Amino acid sequence: MTAIRTALAAVMQLLLFLAIAPLVTGAIRTMKARLQTRRGPAIWQPYRDIHKLLQKGMVIPDTASWLFSVTPWVVFITAAMVGLLIPMVATHAPLSLFGGVLAVVYLLALGRFFLALGGLDAGTPFGGLGSSREMTISAIAEPAMMLAIFTVAISANSTNLSEVAKSAIGQSWRFLAPSQMLAFGAMFIVLIAETGRIPVDNPATHLELTMIHEAMILEYSGPYLALIEWGASLKQLVLMTLLVNTFFPFGLSSAWTAPGVAAGLGYYLVKLFAICCAVVLVENANAKMRLFRVPDLLAVAFVLGTLALISTFLF
């Protein structure tokens, strides 16, 4: 019986994530445009893009191998899997038995590993450039992320994200603790780096020498491109969810019941909106950094993570 409930919860959470992911991308674009007093594309544009791309044919580079075709699958599926390991509307993530926060980090790394290989497979200089930069930046973002994660895991005494969320129940103001705030700061910087946002990467760019993510996927077209784009917005959504639900876990339903889930979804959308606003503000207030300034930014995140860790037992 529990197995069936878990499966139902998993299907529901997965569908919610899949449905909301392009919306978040669209909402950020629209809000950004409004702040710049542009009209911007409609908020539904990412859905239209995916729909359009799925209808189209595709061109496979003649230098590419089977790895080129496997990559979109892996990128999409790993992002979707991470969605099942993270609490979204209820404290209990459907598949939290299969892995906690460490599995989340490493599954995303698996997707990135294949994406970088896909970038190299076509044989263009752009692909290699993107792969090299993507792997470099994510590698130096890793220690800051791990320190922030350790801070959270130590105060919850678990790496299981459901347990982390549960441990916060009854302590709604925990996020005001110095360690939590510092860890949140570190994680927010990592979020910006991992999702390729300004000031680390510019998601709106095509064919610029500064691009990272777009350079890797330059040779993808049609349905494969749709899978990668959808996977990228899924990854962005699950990382945001990880951030809001670990540090601000209020409103999470304690069980998968209809009213609980509805209320949880309401809270979740509000929190998501808040984090999107934060991302938009950061994107508008900053210019894109030179690639070799990014390590400085990530060093700030690392220092924040270290301070967070030390303040877990000082305060």
Place this chain on the structure above:
Amino acid sequence: MIDRAFFGGLLAYGAGAVAGLIAPRRSVWPRVLCCGLALFGGLLELCASILSLASGAHAHWEIPAGVPFLAYGFRLDALSSYFILILSLLAVTISIYSLGYLRAFEEKKTVGLLGFFYNVLLASLTAVFTASNAFFFLIAWEAMALSSYCLVSFHHREESTRSAGVLYFVMSHAGTGCLLAGFLLLSARVGSLEFSDFASGRAELTGPWQAAIFLLFFAGFGVKAGIIPLHIWLPEAHPVAPSNISALMSGIVIKCGIYGMARVFFEFLGMPPLWAGITVLIVGVVSALLGVLYALMEHDLKRLLAYHSIENIGIILIGFGSAMMFITLGYHRLAALALIAGLYHTMNHAIFKCLLFLGAGSVLHGAHTRNMEEMGGLIGRMPRTAFCFLVGAIAISGLPPLNGFVSEWLTYQALLAGFGTTESLTRVLFPVAGALLALTAALAATCFVKAFGITFLALPRSEKAERARESDSFMVTGMAILAVACVALGLGATLFLPVFDGITARLAGAQVSGDLIAAGGLALSAGSARGGTVSPAGLAATFVILSVIPGLLLAVRRSKRKRVTGPTWDCGLPGLTSENEYTAFAFSKPLRMIFAALYQPRREIQAEYEVSPYYPKAIRFDSEIESPFEERLYVPVQRVVLALARRMRAIQAGSIHAYLAYIFVTLIVLLLYGVRS
């Protein structure tokens, strides 16, 4: 049953060695006999170790040597059996691989000699892992060091091979010297040379004696394991050996150091002082991080893999160091968890590193180059090798659901739990070590994107790569077995964990496999299901189920959609060539710039021009990075040694009369000393 299999295996190795010497040269016999007998011996040892691990019996045999103090004592306890299991698994796969690999050697090289040393190395490794007294252990250790030296120097016509061999020889013997001193001190305290007496007399070890013994053994075993800063021989010696030997060296020979540390630190040393554990942990973190950072700068495929061995030894020592700290602090169950993390990674590293070296050997065999900048496009020419190499690359990068992920996950959990074991500031060490481990793992993934992407993907960068052909079925079979083992040890981790109970009961004083298995064997847990679980098998199953979604999406209007193959976009230039591709050097350039403080890169650009410097005829670019350990640490030591040697030349006049006088004087002094006492 166990004894028959064990000694049968040793006999087979011996027969293989003899066959290598007597089989007719320039025929197929040396290859077939040496590899075949080594394969047979490996299978028998595999049976012996599995039987021993399954029964939990501590088999012990002693063969008197007829010389005072010396007996050939073999003991197959849980720890020994575990290392024999790793060794024999590698022996089996490498022997199968060598059946194909050595075929190319038959015309030019003496395969028989290679087979002789190969079998001697396997037999001496077996003896190292099972020796039950210090004397025999040192003899086996020397046999192992010498036979591996001969194998490293196999291509001795090349200058670089000879100098790498000498470096290995010198470093290895400096290490053996430390071990000898360590065993002498230990036996002086305990009054015996038997390992069982060392173990029972461990409570008496305290204070400076214990510290001296710890440091001597750490240095001695550290040289063999390749910890930083004693690693300098490793990236020289491993690449120059024939690839099947490189695989054996990186897979299991360096693990002798790990075996020795496990044996001495946890069994003979008594209660280790806290600083000992901290030292091991810090050395582990430094080795892991610097190992991978130097690996990233390598474009020689085999040197790159050799540096990754240093990295993985570091990861193993992170587990060992924290286990030692937990024992001192009194947390035996946690110590068992950390020890399992280290030992599991020992096995995993042996398997995927062996796989990767065999893959590199296959590439070398097919494309005749070790330089990654000359490779490319091999995935189409050597599809099976490419697939096996990819499995190894995913495993070594610690990505789920393969075996590297499981052992790294256990290491993280041990470090995380370590934070609560003490109130002092040392607790910060654990999470910081965890963060640096995360950096190491991410850099390893970067390095293997480079290693796989540049070697196998896109267009061939040279004619050699263009003409590469797939290796024969022996070589592919050897690699395929290891690739399957990578998957099995990842997905079936919970089935494998009970193997460690016998080891941790003796070394850490707790059996924890029951706590580490959650949800009826479906998931791994970190001591308790609340603390965190992970299920590689569950993740793999979820992956398969979720692949329905992209499958459905790609099925939309499939019949109407066109899928065409076209040229890669070339920015309007006339066609894309391999010169447009990203190189290995360019791939790691950002990291070279970010970590410039460490690498101290030097570059030199020379341009030739006739009229204006804006129109150069030819440009030469040279770049190198500093090797701080050689320049800052070893060169001064070398200078001191040479200066001392020059002084000593005064008494070595070359006159036989003077030498006879020295002997006479020494004899008189010794006699006087003997009479007085």
